Amino acid sequence: MGVLETMLQNLVNMEFFQLLFPFLLALAIIYGLLRWALKEQIPKSAAGLISIIIAFFVMLYSSWNTWVYTFLTNISGVWLMIASVVIFLVLILAIVGIKFSELTEKLWLKWVIALVIIYIIIMAFLGTSPIMFPTWVGGSDFWTIVFFIVILAIVMYFFSKGEGGEAGASEEGKKG
Secondary structure: OOHHHHHHHHHHHOOHHHHHHHHHHHHHHHHHHHHHHOOOOOOHHHHHHHHHHHHHHHHHHHHHOHHHHHHHHHHHHHHHHHHHHHHHHHHHHHHHOOOHHHHOOOHHHHHHHHHHHHHHHHHHHHOOOOOOOOHHHHOHHHHHHHHHHHHHHHHHHHHHOOHHHHHHHHHHHHHO
């Protein structure tokens, strides 16, 4: 075994992940929520003390309930995958020249983005895939067609941004 594998195995054997990480996670979340929600009502020192006490109870709970460790292990992998997808989508939008802030200017689009994020979070907590695909979706023919449609959509988007698209945008600017 390599050095990193040995170190990781030692941390697992010492129950570092089962005890310390839930403690630190609870401490950060509870302290952050207390400072955000009750900033004027509770001083920093009291919020810190309350957070430490509750975090110790979380550590005690996670010491005899392995479900907490399993849940955090599973959810961290799911969050890593979700974060990777979000970063990839933002990168694709940046390549095309669309800023994420431009997408969230319209109220209905903000609600769509919020609902998609809520859906993904619920599916992550349930431990299921955010999207259940039928078996025919796994075929290469399907993804070839999807790729072709995406390319057509991008081309149509850029074609519509020509003279007609700019005229419509300038008229909206005069109205507002």
